[in-house]
Amino acid sequence: MTNKQLRLVKLILWICIVAVGAKITFTYFNSQTIESYGLFAISIFIASLLELHTFGKTSYLGGNNREQQDELEEHIVKVSSKISYFALMVIVLIILAVTEFRNEDITNIPLMLVFCATIVTLPFVQFLVSKKYK
Amino acid sequence: MENKIRELRESMGWSQGELAERCHVTRQTINAIENNKYDPTLQLAFRLAKVLKVKVDELFHADKGGIDK
Numbered sequence: 333m334t335n336k337q338l339r340l341v342k343l344i345l346w347i348c349i350v351a352v353g354a355k356i357t358f359t360y361f362n363s364q365t366i367e368s369y370g371l372f373a374i375s376i377f378i379a380s381l382l383e384l385h386t387f388g389k390t391s392y393l394g395g396n397n398r399e400q401q402d403e404l405e406e407h408i409v410k411v412s413s414k415i416s417y418f419a420l421m422v423i424v425l426i427i428l429a430v431t432e433f434r435n436e437d438i439t440n441i442p443l444m445l446v447f448c449a450t451i452v453t454l455p456f457v458q459f460l461v462s463k464k465y466k
Numbered sequence: 467m468e469n470k471i472r473e474l475r476e477s478m479g480w481s482q483g484e485l486a487e488r489c490h491v492t493r494q495t496i497n498a499i500e501n502n503k504y505d506p507t508l509q510l511a512f513r514l515a516k517v518l519k520v521k522v523d524e525l526f527h528a529d530k531g532g533i534d535k
Contacts, residue, residue, distance in 0.1 A: 402491055402492045402494075402495055403491055403495050403506060403507060403510055404491070404492065404494055404495035404498055404504055405492070407504060
């Protein structure tokens with residue numbers, strides 16, 4: 333991707349983020365509902381924009397998968413994956429605490445299951461991966 | 467891990483970009499290795515040594531803290 337193409341894609345993504353963000357806000361103030369598809373779309377656009385800024389390419393919007401990843405890039409992905417996992421765990425815990433702090437018993441079972449899954453997933457994957465090296 | 471990459475690269479008159487191109491990595495990777503912010507994989511260490519025409523153990527040496535780790 334040339335610099336000119338990169339700038340154009342970034343501009344298009346910014347326009348999409350502003351447009352979808354405005355639509356979500358408009359819908360919220362008009363009908364007090366949050367558009368879940370809009371939220372999904374905006375998260376894809378933000379993730380793509382961040383990837384473009386970091387690596388100059390994006391995996392979300394049909395990036396070139398054949399292009400070999402640079403070594404430092406791989407290292408950055410590995411380190412940030414670990415941090416992201418724990419950040420996600422904390423975010424889920426905060427959401428669970430905020431939504432359930434008034435209730436005696438937990439009513440949002442799916443969210444509780446997600447939180448439990450965040451606790452178990454890493455050790456489980458580590459167990460499976462360690463099998464490969466035994 | 468400390469290294470002599472900058473020294474050897476400059477003695478050959480190459481820029482970071484030129485060395486990166488010869489080793490099939492980005493300039494950022496070379497910059498991070500030269501500044502001891504990132505230790506390359508064995509594969510890249512051997513490639514660097516081959517391109518800079520030295521042995522791997524001449525190119526890299528453990529820093530004082532690293533040898534105890």
